[in-house]
Amino acid sequence: MKVLVPVKRVIDYNVKVRVKADQTGVDLANVKMAMNPFCEIAVEEAVRQKEKGAATEVVAVSIGPAQAQETLRTALAMGADRAILIQTDQDLEPLAVAKVLAAVITEEAPDAVIMGKQAIDGDNNATGQMLSALLDWPQAVFASEIVLSAGSAKVTREIDGGLQTVDVALPAVITADLRLNEPRYASLPNIMKAKKKPLDVKELSAVGVDTAPRLKVVKVAEPPKRSGGVKVESAAEIVSNLKSNGVI
Template sequence: MKVLVAVKRVIDYNVKVRVKPDNSDVDLTNVKMAMNPFCEIAVEEAVQLKERGIASEVVAVTVGPKAAQEQLRTALALGADRAIHLETDEVVESLGVAKLLKKVVEDEQPNLVLMGKQSIDTDNNQTGQMLSALMGWAQATFASKVAIEGDTATVEREIDGGLQTLSLNLPAVITTDLRLNEPRYAKLPDIMKAKKKPVDTRAVADLGVDIAPRVELVRVELPTERQEGVRVGSVDELVDKLKNEAKVI
């Protein structure tokens, strides 16, 4: 069974995001970039499937600039067998990414596509669902447990009311949630081996896919800073502040 894993290059989650002075976008100058945390979980799940003898090959794919090869090399160091880089300097929205992934899926013919449920930059939570619709495949989102037997995947997913279990016929698209697994750290020997693993680079402009943006970014602003909280000495003081200062009662 071949597993295709989509990964994305984002600002490292430890970095404090800065906004450009003209509020046109986020400032990426000299900012540390990393693989999206949810994508790391997807890679880990694919590698575990291979270690259990369920998957025969794990292929990592990303859409982004030349620098995004760094994240593909990370995926290769974590256990992916090879990688595909759809190179573009354009900002590609969720629908555009889904269309490009559809092209790769048609070429690679995987049995399963794994990807993070969302990226921590745009937080759209759309690409997996869009790819499923474009391919006409079954989908399971927010997966916290995945079991595969033959041509069937059983997925436990997190929903507002608790947990839901779905049974899917493969091929399918599954998006990963936080509690699915704990991603491993890449060891130095694996990092060195990853340098020799193949990365197939394809120019997005040559694929004949319409990635024109459907959304216009108007302005980016940091959220309003919250006021520091205060401690009160009694219930009466709390009620007084809620009534006279916060004016919520």
């Protein structure tokens, strides 16, 4: 069974994000980048499935600039077998990403796609669902447990009411939630081996899909700074403050 795992290069979650002075976007100059945490969880799960014998090959795929090769090498160091980079300097929207991934999946013919439920930069939580629709595959989103078997997958997913277990026929798209697992640290020997592994690099233009933007960013701004708190003597004073500030 082949498992394909899309991964994204994003600003490291420990870094404070800065908005550009002209408010056209986020400043990426001299900023530490890393693999999206949800993608990291997806890679870990795919590798665990291979270690259990449920999967035989794990293929990592990224869409982004040349620097995304380092993100793919992190996936290789974690245990992925192969890596594919669709190289572009465009900042693609979720629908465009789903279209590119659908083209790669058509060529690779995996039995399952395990991917992060969302990226921490755009927080769209849309690519997995769009990819499922484009491929006409079943989907199981927000997975907290995955059991792969021949021809099907049992997925426990997190919903508002608690947990829900669904059985989906393979091939399928599964998106990973935070509680699915805790990603491993890549060992130094594996990191050194990953640096020597060849990557399959293709230009976005060679994929041949429409990636034209459909959304326009008007302005990017930081959230307003939080004002200082005040001490109150009673519950009645809390209610009075909330009313005076228009909260209730």
